Amino acid sequence: MYTGGTTGFPKGVMQSHLNLWAACIQRMAEIPQTTDKRDLFVMPLFHIAGLARVVSGFISGGSLVLVPMFEPSEVLAIIEREAVTDTILVPTMIQTLLAHPEFVKRDLSSLKRLTYGASPIAGEIVEQILAVLPELQLSHSYGLTEACPIVSTNPPENHTLAARQRGLTRSVGRGGFGVNVKVVDEHGREVPRGTVGEIIVRGPNIMQGYWNKLEETAKALRDGWLYTGDGAYMDEQGYLFIIDRLKDMIVSGGENVYSAEVESVITRHSAVAMCAVIGIPHDQWGEAVHAVVVCKSGTSLSENEVRAHCRESIAGYKCPKSVEFRESLPLTGAGKILKRELRDPFWAGKTRGVN
CATH class of the missing domain: 3.30.300.30 (ANL, C-terminal domain)
Structure with missing residues (x-):
C-alpha cells in the first residue's frame, strides 16, 4: 500500500497479514465493534484507514456500506437512507459536509460514531458538528500507512464539553493497545514530557519496510522502532499533541x-x-x-x-x-x-x- 505522498513522492509500504490483523484487533480492543453497526466507507480502499476499517468490519461481522467516491450530497443521502451508524472522515470531508445545504435537511440521527483523522482538525469544526449532532460520539485516530495505521486514539470521552474546555481535543490521544510510543530527539533519546521531538513507534502493526527502497527503510526502521517524521510532545498523562510534520x-x-x-x-x-x-x-x-x-x-x-x-x-x-x-x-x-x-x-x- 502506498503512502499519501503529501510531502514527497509516494512510497510502497510492505504490510504483512499479521501487521494488518494486529492493527485491526488493537483497534477493536480500544473501541469495541458490534454486529449491529452499519459502517459507511467513504475513505478509498487504497488508503490504509479505509482498508483497515473494512478488514475490522469483516472480523466483527457488522454491515459495510460502500460508496465509489466522496460526493457530499450523496453521502448525506446514504446516511439517511441506509441508517448509517458509523463512519470515518478526514477533516476536509467534514468541512464540506457541514457547508453543504443538504446537511441540515437530512435526517442524520442514526449516526452514532464518527472517527476523524489523517490531518489536523480545527476546534471550530468539532464544535460545529457537535452543535448539530450533540449525541454523536467523536473519536480521533492518529496513524500512518507504515503503522497499518493506528498509533493512538483520542476516544469519545475526550470530546465532551468538559474535556474540550480542558483542551483534550487538541490531543491525538494515548498510544493504542499493544503499541509503544515515545517522543525522541535527533539522537533517538527520549525527551522530557512537554518537549517537542519526533514520534517513534513499535508494535506488531509496524510495516516490514518500503518496497525496493533499502536506504529509506533503514532511515525509518531503527532498532525495532518506526521513526514517523511527525513532531509532537507528550504530556504527563501520556497524551500526544502533534505539532507538525517535521518536513512541514x-x-x-x-x-x-x-x-x-x-x-x-x-x-x-x-x-x-x-x-x-x-x-x-x-x-x-x-x-x-x-x-x-x-x-x-x-x-x-x-x-x-x-x-x-x-x-x-x-x-x-x-x-x-x-x-x-x-x-x-x-x-x-x-x-x-x-x-x-x-x-x-x-x-x-x-x-x-x-x-
Whole structure:
C-alpha cells in the first residue's frame, strides 16, 4: 500500500497479514465493534484507514456500506437512507459536509460514531458538528500507512464539553493497545514530557519496510522502532499533541514555525473554508511563512485582514508574510492537502526544498 505522498513522492509500504490483523484487533480492543453497526466507507480502499476499517468490519461481522467516491450530497443521502451508524472522515470531508445545504435537511440521527483523522482538525469544526449532532460520539485516530495505521486514539470521552474546555481535543490521544510510543530527539533519546521531538513507534502493526527502497527503510526502521517524521510532545498523562510534520516545519530567521499552528489560527476566521501554510524562499529570513486560503462561498478576505487575524493569537514571526487566495486546494484521493504541489513552484530551480 502506498503512502499519501503529501510531502514527497509516494512510497510502497510492505504490510504483512499479521501487521494488518494486529492493527485491526488493537483497534477493536480500544473501541469495541458490534454486529449491529452499519459502517459507511467513504475513505478509498487504497488508503490504509479505509482498508483497515473494512478488514475490522469483516472480523466483527457488522454491515459495510460502500460508496465509489466522496460526493457530499450523496453521502448525506446514504446516511439517511441506509441508517448509517458509523463512519470515518478526514477533516476536509467534514468541512464540506457541514457547508453543504443538504446537511441540515437530512435526517442524520442514526449516526452514532464518527472517527476523524489523517490531518489536523480545527476546534471550530468539532464544535460545529457537535452543535448539530450533540449525541454523536467523536473519536480521533492518529496513524500512518507504515503503522497499518493506528498509533493512538483520542476516544469519545475526550470530546465532551468538559474535556474540550480542558483542551483534550487538541490531543491525538494515548498510544493504542499493544503499541509503544515515545517522543525522541535527533539522537533517538527520549525527551522530557512537554518537549517537542519526533514520534517513534513499535508494535506488531509496524510495516516490514518500503518496497525496493533499502536506504529509506533503514532511515525509518531503527532498532525495532518506526521513526514517523511527525513532531509532537507528550504530556504527563501520556497524551500526544502533534505539532507538525517535521518536513512541514518552517525555519524563518532561525525560529521554528509549525504550519499546523498557523493553519489552526487562520481557519478560526469565519470567512475561511480551508487553508494551507507552507515555507517559501526568502532572501533575508531563509524561509517565509506563506498562506494559501480558500474563502467560504459569498465571502472575501484581504491579505491584511488575514495577517491582522493571526496577530491576535500568535507571535508576529509566525504570521504569514504573504497570502494567496484560491478557489480550491489540491487534494489526494483520500482528501488530504497536497502541500508539495503548493510548495514546488516556489522552490523550482533551488538545490533544496527548504532553507
